[in-house]
């Protein structure tokens with residue numbers, strides 16, 4: 001089941017989950033569904049939520065004919081939950097689902 005990233009549900013506080021993301025390509029407007037991506041584990045030694053955030057960047061290429069736009073998914077996970085930011089893509093157009 002696809003969940004909008006805006007809902008900011010906690011995927012897994014221990015980070016053992018893999019998710020798929022779905023978002024609209026900012027170049028051609030078609031939907032891109034990623035392969036399974038491992039969510040980084042939060043820093044469990046951190047004192048607070050912002051220090052606990054661990055980030056990773058995953059580059060996804062749009063495979064629509066003649067587009068091939070590269071998108072960097074900036075994924076962070078912390079005590080407050082998982083979040084992803086993609087340049088030029090509104091969060092309304094970003095969804096995820098657990099595998």
Ligand SMILES: [Zn+2]
Nearest residue numbers: 025028062067
């Ligand atoms: Zn595209």
